[in-house]
Structures are given as structure tokens and as C-alpha cells.
Amino acid sequence: MATNDNKFQAIVSHCKEYGFIFQSSEIYDGLAAVYDYGQWGSELKKNIRDYWWKSMTQMHENIVGIDAAIFMHPTTWKASGHVDNFSDPMIDNKDSNKRYRVDHLIEAHADILEKEGKKAEADALLATMEALLGKDDLAGLKTLIEDNKIKCTVSGTSNWTDVRQFNLMFSTQLGSVADEASEIYLRPETAQGIFVNFLNVQKTGRMKIPFGIAQIGKAFRNEIVARQFVFRMREFEQMEMQFFIRPGTEDQWYEYWKAERLKWHLSLGISPERYRYHDHVKLAHYAKAACDIEYEFPIGFKEVEGIHSRGDFDLTQHQTYSKKKMQYFDAEINQNYVPYVIETSIGLDRTVLLILSEAYVEEDLSTPEKQDSRVVLKFPPKLAPIKLAILPLTKKDGLPEIGRQIMNDCKSSFYCFYEEKDAIGKRYRRMDAIGTPFCVTVDHQTKEDNTVTIRYRDTMQQERIPINKILEIVQKQII
Numbered sequence: 001m002a003t004n005d006n007k008f009q010a011i012v013s014h015c016k017e018y019g020f021i022f023q024s025s026e027i028y029d030g031l032a033a034v035y036d037y038g039q040w041g042s043e044l045k046k047n048i049r050d051y052w053w054k055s056m057t058q059m060h061e062n063i064v065g066i067d068a069a070i071f072m073h074p075t076t077w078k079a080s081g082h083v084d085n086f087s088d089p090m091i092d093n094k095d096s097n098k099r100y101r102v103d104h105l106i107e108a109h110a111d112i113l114e115k116e117g118k119k120a121e122a123d124a125l126l127a128t129m130e131a132l133l134g135k136d137d138l139a140g141l142k143t144l145i146e147d148n149k150i151k152c153t154v155s156g157t158s159n160w161t162d163v164r165q166f167n168l169m170f171s172t173q174l175g176s177v178a179d180e181a182s183e184i185y186l187r188p189e190t191a192q193g194i195f196v197n198f199l200n201v202q203k204t205g206r207m208k209i210p211f212g213i214a215q216i217g218k219a220f221r222n223e224i225v226a227r228q229f230v231f232r233m234r235e236f237e238q239m240e241m242q243f244f245i246r247p248g249t250e251d252q253w254y255e256y257w258k259a260e261r262l263k264w265h266l267s268l269g270i271s272p273e274r275y276r277y278h279d280h281v282k283l284a285h286y287a288k289a290a291c292d293i294e295y296e297f298p299i300g301f302k303e304v305e306g307i308h309s310r311g312d313f314d315l316t317q318h319q320t321y322s323k324k325k326m327q328y329f330d331a332e333i334n335q336n337y338v339p340y341v342i343e344t345s346i347g348l349d350r351t352v353l354l355i356l357s358e359a360y361v362e363e364d365l366s367t368p369e370k371q372d373s374r375v376v377l378k379f380p381p382k383l384a385p386i387k388l389a390i391l392p393l394t395k396k397d398g399l400p401e402i403g404r405q406i407m408n409d410c411k412s413s414f415y416c417f418y419e420e421k422d423a424i425g426k427r428y429r430r431m432d433a434i435g436t437p438f439c440v441t442v443d444h445q446t447k448e449d450n451t452v453t454i455r456y457r458d459t460m461q462q463e464r465i466p467i468n469k470i471l472e473i474v475q476k477q478i479i
């Protein structure tokens with residue numbers, strides 16, 4: 001049975017072995033912190049994406065979705081503050097040349113202190129770090145590292161450079177002639193595509209405040225310390241929603257969206273103990289208040305979603321830089337104003353990892369007679385890549401034909417998978433490992449009475465049901 005420490009590694013290996021997630025460009029030894037989704041990973045990711053999209057747009061009459069371009073006018077990023085402020089403090093060890101994000105280095109040291117039973121010392125260290133980060137006190141951070149004799153894990157020395165800020169945006173050239181080309185950025189968040197379209201959507205959709213604009217798309221960050229699988233990537237996907245409100249109502253809407261987003265997580269059947277809120281002490285340059293929804297991954301409690309009260313920062317900045325009015329006329333109070341914004345921002349890849357962490361179970365099925373075990377992914381059925389596997393017991397006697405007919409009847413309603421190779425027990429285990437909630441087996445009795453065996457993934461219980469009930473049984477579970 002995997003312990004919590006190696007469960008993470010087990011999930012990474014399982015993802016590769018069963019076609020969920022591969023290292024990008026693996027045949028060239030991979031590209032650090034970039035990943036490709038395989039056949040089942042991309043299906044799982046799509047299901048999570050669709051679930052978020054539906055719950056945000058279709059289920060909220062006052063939220064609409066857009067799909068803005070990744071490339072944006074370079075002034076966007078000057079106005080948004082990302083050119084000047086989107087950076088992390090880093091420090092290099094002069095002996096190993098290894099670069100660390102300062103907060104990660106200090107947090108790792110605090111973990112060691114805690115494991116040594118020095119919890120009070122660890123807490124004090126983290127509190128000092130948060131305070132110094134909040135003041136952008138780079139010299140103070142270096143002193144903190146030196147005073148605590150924090151060492152590089154490679155060289156084992158404390159020979160550090162000064163702490164410096166590194167901007168996380170990737171830049172590239174737009175235009176074909178090198179000296180005429182202008183430098184543009186790959187967007188580091190999807191949110192700005194929503195802000196610059198605020199008036200387009202408000203006017204064409206005749207939207208009345210309060211209303212939201214949702215978007216799902218790729219974002220890019222040159223994460224200096226990128227590790228932990230799809231938790232921290234250089235190219236990733238965000239699902240963001242900007243909720244435009246009347247100034248003065250921000251505290252109430254901030255609390256509303258904090259609660260509403262946690263409810264969304266719990267609607268996936270995940271236990272509330274696995275979640276906690278973490279209020280930010282150091283706020284991003286745009287935020288007036290910010291809080292993370294953290295999930296207990298096998299690597300500990302980590303941020304999966306951020307709720308940010310952004311005030312009128314972004315719209316006002318775009319108004320200043322573009323010289324276009326970003327105002328809304330509120331007929332109820334007969335006033336023009338720049339709306340305030342509450343943002344909900346969740347990482348799709350981190351949510352994939354969350355769902356995998358929650359679903360991954362190693363079960364000991366041994367009996368006194370026989371040692372046995374299985375790895376099963378207990379996905380909520382609505383998120384499972386394959387909903388139904390159709391497995392004829394043998395390749396002859398007309399059983400494959402019946403199986404194919406079931407496949408044809410069901411495949412337009414949900415994702416089905418047909419397989420006739422290998423012993424039935426082996427096929428069940430493969431479907432468990434991919435997380436398929438239902439398997440139906442076509443056997444010789446099927447020919448006599450039009451019934452099949454349906455096997456439930458989580459309980460491994462089997463029951464006999466008429467063929468014409470399959471669609472209804474599966475559909476009921478996947479809404």
C-alpha cells in the first residue's frame with residue numbers, strides 16, 4: 001500500500017502507464033515542467049473543463065463565457081502591472097548554481113524544523129518570511145536565510161547570492177521582419193482577456209451588474225522552480241471568472257464567491273476535511289483581498305484555486321492606458337462608475353491532479369487462499385474518461401455481435417469502450433485502473449434472455465440486468 005509520501009510518485013507512474021499524462025517531448029528526454037495529456041488524461045481534463053463551464057455559465061443566468069486570444073497587445077501587460085510586478089524573489093547558491101524561489105527554500109527549512117519537533121521555531125520562521133515578502137524586503141529575506149543557516153540541497157553550503165526578482169512572463173516576437181517585430185508576451189493569466197472585453201460583452205450582451213464573464217484557456221509562466229508534476233507547470237490551463245459589481249458591495253460578493261466555489265469542489269463528492277481556506281498576507285499587485293482554496297494533495301495542503309477581490313484596479317488601469325472609458329451606467333442608482341471585480345481563478349491541471357489524488361486507491365483484495373490487490377481510480381462517474389466498458393466473455397458464439405450492438409446503442413450518449421481480448425478478470429482490472437465506473441459482460445445467458453452482467457467499479461458487485469436498462473442505469477449516474 002502506498003504511504004502518503006510515495007502515493008504522489010505512484011500517481012505520476014500510474015498516469016504514464018495508463019495513458020493519462022506524459023512528459024512533453026519525452027523522446028528527446030522531455031521538457032521541464034511541460035506535460036502532454038494522453039488519451040484518458042485529455043478525456044478526464046475535458047470532463048472537468050465541461051463541468052466547470054456548465055456550472056459557471058449555463059447554471060448562472062448572469063455569467064457568460066468568452067474565448068479570448070492568447071496574444072494580446074503588449075500594453076495590456078504594462079497596464080495590468082505584470083511587466084513591473086509579476087515576479088518571484090529568487091536566490092542562487094554560488095557553489096552549485098542552483099536557483100531557488102526564496103519562499104520555497106524557507107518553507108522547506110521550516111518543514112525540516114517541524115519534523116525535528118521544533119514547531120514554534122518553524123512557525124516563527126514562516127511568519128517572519130511572510131512579513132518580509134509582504135514588504136518586498138529582499139535584503140531582509142537574505143538575512144533570514146543566512147541567520148537560519150539554510151543550506152543548498154546540492155552543494156550543502158550557505159554561499160548565497162543576493163535575493164533578486166525574476167519576471168515570470170515569456171516573451172516572443174510578433175511580425176516577420178526581425179528589427180520591425182515587436183515584443184509581445186504569452187499571457188500569464190487569462191483574466192486580462194476578460195478585462196479588455198468587458199465593454200464588448202456588457203454592451204452586446206446587455207449585461208446588468210452584477211454579472212460575470214468566464215473563460216478557460218492556456219496561460220504561461222516561466223516558473224523558475226517548476227516541479228511536482230502538473231501542480232506547477234510552465235504551460236497550463238486556467239478557468240477564470242471575473243464578476244463585475246457595484247463598488248461598496250465587494251466584501252459581500254467576496255464572501256459569496258468563497259463559499260460558492262468551495263461548494264463546487266464539494267459537489268464532486270470530496271470530503272470537506274480535504275479543503276481549507278488560506279488568506280493571503282502578501283497580496284498580488286492587483287488584489288485588495290485574496291484567499292486560496294487549498295486541497296490536501298499527497299504532497300500536503302496546496303492552493304488549487306484563488307478568490308481575489310481586485311477592486312477597480314484592472315479596468316481603471318486599462319482605462320488609463322487605452323484612454324477608452326471602462327465605465328458602466330447603473331440605471332438603478334443613476335450613476336456611472338468603473339465596476340469592482342471579484343475573481344475566481346482555478347487551475348485546470350491542478351484540478352486534474354486533485355481528482356487523480358482523490359480517486360487513486362490501492363486495494364488489498366487478498367483472501368486466505370490467494371494474495372490479490374488492485375489499483376482503482378474511483379472518479380466521480382461524471383468525470384470518468386470512459387463511462388461504460390462492453391466486454392463479451394468470449395470472441396465467438398455471437399457474443400461480440402451483441403456487444404457491438406450495445407456499443408452502437410450507447411456510444412452517442414456517453415464514452416464507451418469495447419474490448420474482447422484477455423481473460424475477463426484482467427479486463428476488469430484494466431478498467432479499474434482507468435477509472436471506468438461500469439462494465440457490462442455479454443455471456444451465453446445473454447443470448448437466451450437478453451440480460452448482461454453489470455459490474456460496479458467501486459464495490460466490484462455484479463448484477464444481472466436487461467440490455468435495454470443499460471443506457472438508463474449509466475445515464476442516471478453521470479449527470
Ligand code: GAP
Nearest residue numbers: 189191231232233236304305306345346347350
Ligand atoms: N488571475 C489570477 C491568477 O492567475 P493565480 O493564483 O496566480 O491567480 C490561479 O493563479 C490558479 O492558476 C492557481 O490557483 C493554480 O490553480 C493555477 N496555477 C497558477 N500557476 C500555475 C502553474 N505554474 N502550474 C499549474 N497551475 C497554475
